[in-house]
Amino acid sequence: MTSKPAIGFCGLGAMGFGMATHLVKQGYPVTAFDVHAPTLARFSDAGGTPSASLSASASDKAFYVCMVATAQQAQQALFGADGIVAGLPRGAVLYLASTVPSSYARSVAEELVRRGRGDVFFVDAPVSGGAVRAADGTLSIMAGASEAALDRGRFLLDELTAPGKLFVVAGGVGAGSNMKMVHQVLAAVHIIAVSEAFGFAARLGLHGEDVREHVIAGEAWSWMFENRSVRTLKEDYFPGASAVTIILKDTGIITSMANLVDFPVPLCSIAEQLYITGLNKDFGAQDDAGLVRLWTSEPVTSSAPLADGDKQAKLELVSHLLNGIHLCAAAEGISLAKHLGVPLAQYYELCVEAAGGSIQYKEQGAKMIDILEGKQEEEGVGLRSYREGLKAAVAEARDKKIPLHLGNGALSLMEQAGKEQSLGSLLKLYSV
Amino acid sequence: MTSKPAIGFCGLGAMGFGMATHLVKQGYPVTAFDVHAPTLARFSDAGGTPSASLSASASDKAFYVCMVATAQQAQQALFGADGIVAGLPRGAVLYLASTVPSSYARSVAEELVRRGRGDVFFVDAPVSGGAVRAADGTLSIMAGASEAALDRGRFLLDELTAPGKLFVVAGGVGAGSNMKMVHQVLAAVHIIAVSEAFGFAARLGLHGEDVREHVIAGEAWSWMFENRSVRTLKEDYFPGASAVTIILKDTGIITSMANLVDFPVPLCSIAEQLYITGLNKDFGAQDDAGLVRLWTSEPVTSSAPLADGDKQAKLELVSHLLNGIHLCAAAEGISLAKHLGVPLAQYYELCVEAAGGSIQYKEQGAKMIDILEGKQEEEGVGLRSYREGLKAAVAEARDKKIPLHLGNGALSLMEQAGKEQSLGSLLKLYSV
Structure with missing residues (x-):
């Protein structure tokens, strides 16, 4: 030996x-x-x-x-x-x-x-x-x-x-840290998206267990959602496994660097303001899954069961919200990676099965990288169905007076992408 | 008689x-x-x-x-x-x-x-x-x-x-209501900007009276700032003169219409989420100037005097924040007006001395309308100085852990405007 x-x-x-x-x-x-x-x-x-x-x-x-x-x-x-x-x-x-x-x-x-x-x-x-x-x-x-x-x-x-x-x-x-930073673009957005989605769902009257089951089985899945939602359901925030201060620090690295090189990171910036808001509410040392309390003071498991049809329609809205956010997070992370010269194939391989992973990243992110590397854009679903889904979620939230910071941020990007509504038109917003 | x-x-x-x-x-x-x-x-x-x-x-x-x-x-x-x-x-x-x-x-x-x-x-x-x-x-x-x-x-x-x-x-x-709606783009953004600016300032240790004096005498002036700041300083929110529910309703008219016609209104959307957040904190029936409490629980007049040099530098950051927000609000309002076929000359004349007025609207808005009407863009200051000012304010806020929702939203737009940093490149973000 x-x-x-x-x-x-x-x-x-x-x-x-x-x-x-x-x-x-x-x-x-x-x-x-x-x-x-x-x-x-x-x-x-x-x-x-x-x-x-x-x-x-x-x-x-x-x-x-x-x-x-x-x-x-x-x-x-x-x-x-x-x-x-x-x-x-x-x-x-x-x-x-x-x-x-x-x-x-x-x-x-x-x-x-x-x-x-x-x-x-x-x-x-x-x-x-x-x-x-x-x-x-x-x-x-x-x-x-x-x-x-x-x-x-x-x-x-x-x-x-x-x-x-x-x-x-x-x-x-420096190359390792750059790779970690662009990975954290996904993490920073996905973590707070978990709370926005659960908060939205709770305010629609959905039960947290139903939300988790629906999301992790479908296209709205993200590594963060699957990981954090366990703690959201248990209110396991004290101290929890992952402090708000940590993802806030990582997000600040992204936004500071982005400002330094004059690159837009609108979704990370929105996420950062929410982490700061959580910190100011003394949630800093607690688990980041606890940021759902920015949306609702009740446990996400406190709703009575909904009738099946109503429940399914509302769960779809939660998926639309997450799908739209995850898609735009993929565009933001991949675009920043390209801007900084981070090797995209490696970035993809790393994120797709790491904490930054999501179905949207896996499926649409691969197409985005093809586009940025000059390969022909596939005729795919484009942005249109994402945008329509987000619009439905946002309209419901407006009606119910539920803030959707990231959801509206993602929708603004899709609207900026204009009539073309292709993945390429979304990426162009980051082509500076 | x-x-x-x-x-x-x-x-x-x-x-x-x-x-x-x-x-x-x-x-x-x-x-x-x-x-x-x-x-x-x-x-x-x-x-x-x-x-x-x-x-x-x-x-x-x-x-x-x-x-x-x-x-x-x-x-x-x-x-x-x-x-x-x-x-x-x-x-x-x-x-x-x-x-x-x-x-x-x-x-x-x-x-x-x-x-x-x-x-x-x-x-x-x-x-x-x-x-x-x-x-x-x-x-x-x-x-x-x-x-x-x-x-x-x-x-x-x-x-x-x-x-x-x-x-x-x-x-x-319908034409009157459309005009009102595009006027309210400015109102919706400027009203919550008053609170973001006062909250930022208070957290920097500035006294509210100094902030008001500085802002209304300079380029960061807006009608809303001059009007609302009287109530901010007195904490005259109960019920105050202008309920949160009213500007929230007006903002929802803008964002709903924008979603309907697929037009991006990123700043109005950010403002809307903040009004909803205020409503959820039971501020709905109170004056919208009271939304400063989303940033600070202390009265904005509670700071001890700062040394003159330090005070001046911090007041400049507050101006940078407001200037950047007001500039982008002008671009958003004017672009939406154009998209809806609202006569731009009349829109300008109306807003410039109404509740939507700001120095930025007055000076840069006029240039923006020229650009949209196909006149040569003047060689002006462009966006660059606004962007650098906003970056300074945002960096300070990041350091002090103060959320700047609108400030970061405006900065994201300017970063999206790319290397050109002209008013035209900002307007292009709204050319869908």
Whole structure:
């Protein structure tokens, strides 16, 4: 039996704790630091070695994973006095698994060189998949790094990912973060769409269980809907598995970057305002599925059963709402990816089975990529049926005085797409 | 002294009461009906004649003004059993002053004929200007009717309007309501912009008095800002002068019509969701200036004074926010007007000094109309400075976690306008 190399780790949050303990289970000696003492004790119980300081956690570790929440935290952890880089041995591989702006990932590589630590092999390696997959070692990881860094460091990324879910993105450091960012376009819109759909449904008198069953069996399915709706139905928000602050941070990375490069992200901007509204209502530390409370104060399971015909018609409206939103989210994500030079085939492959996945992305997104790559647009259903469906949902919401922020945002885009109502005419709105 | 004709009236709300009592002061015998008994008593105190029923209020009245809140109410009042039309003498002039869809105004004319009352001269005559102007007889009125109806009925419209503020819109019945609707595009966006701006400012630590002084003296001025901010500063919302339900109803007329004709109204849609959100928070019957509470629970006058330099920089951000919103509102209103065949020169003249007015509408709106009428676009400032200003405001709001729904909506439009950043490129987003 070959002994496995020692791993340093910092940031034992929902994702980091799962990743670090997964490595422990795989037989790696893992030394970890976290600011929260009870978490460190829990990590020790799980077989890990707690560390009293960042530099100590890095001392003699040829491989180090940093999984803090934000770029600000990463900067402090990496380069602060008594920080990770101060402790790392020469030639170590340093993975930054946090979701950060790609410009920040590149600045880490530059700062290592500037501080005379160009010997460190830096891997920009944001992850996706949620806490359960983190603990199972079945995450998706989007990695950007030099070939040398990947040669040395790839084995650990393989340990953390499901088969086929390690995406090495061409372009070096920053390319992984860019890929994660464009993935998060889908996540940012789909997460709040879950709440908008459940809120709309509840206000129409639908029972949450019926809504979940209907949506996940049909074209309105998204990974986020299937995942979050479990918590929506149980009101499992305290703290839940995925804090509002996290998706707000990721959304802010998208909108800031988009403003920087002058690219329109209307749906992400709408989503961001809703996350901020949730934060201002003190929902920040709670699960993002709890944002349904921006639409309804009652549990989504409190409605009495509806007559079958009425129920079916209303469920269709919920599907129309989600289909329209998911379609436009696909257009927004794919267009931003193209604008930033993210490889579209890889983006598609990654998202379609990751947290950003939806039936609309899978089916219409593939056609959108063909269009953007200059292949003939297929004669498909186009936008028209989506638009008519959205109009029906929006009209019902107007009548019942239910706000549909994303639904109206998506409808505005389809109306802007004009008479042609093709996927191409939707994509043109993002062709700047 | 010639005796003045008797006038029938129904709907003594904030606007209707002012209009009816103004006519009383001008020496007209006015007989009015309202569902609210105390209002009728107040009308009697003001010299009017209260009526016990709609048909009685119409009996023997050669001129009748209907000023109820909605098309639904109008339909009931006009055509219900014992309603206005049942009481009206042959050849009467019937004015519908409520803001209703133009399709509804046309349906009234058709229903009169269908019911054998084609003898009634129907005038589609929505008004603008607020309760104070209603009581002063200095409203703006947008009238659409047959020439015969206008010949007979124009004198009463003159009584209710300021000099030069009676706009007879070509196109007959429905044309007045269309004009009102496109005016309300500006109103719908500007009203909620007042609250977004004050909320943003308060969260930046600015004092409301400083904000008002700064905005009304500069390019960020709008009629709505000057008008509503008086109430914002006093928290005069209960009930205030202009209920949320009224502007929500008007906004719904715009968005419904826009969806019907497949025209994009992204800013009006954002505004509508905010009005609905306010309604859901039980602000519906309160003044629309009170929607600032969607942004801040503290009075906008509660901040301590800021140092001068800091204050000035933050006030500039508030101006940037309003300038960007007002510019896009002008593009949305003018584009919808063009799409519906509303005469643009008249639309401009009407709005520029009415409740929809803003400096941006006045200055950039004039250029937009030139562009849409095929005149060469002037080399002006274009969009670029607006976009940069909005980006600064949006970045600050993102940092401080302040939702800017309209601000981000306007910024998305400018980003969609692409590299050209001309007024023409903004208008193209509405060229469907």
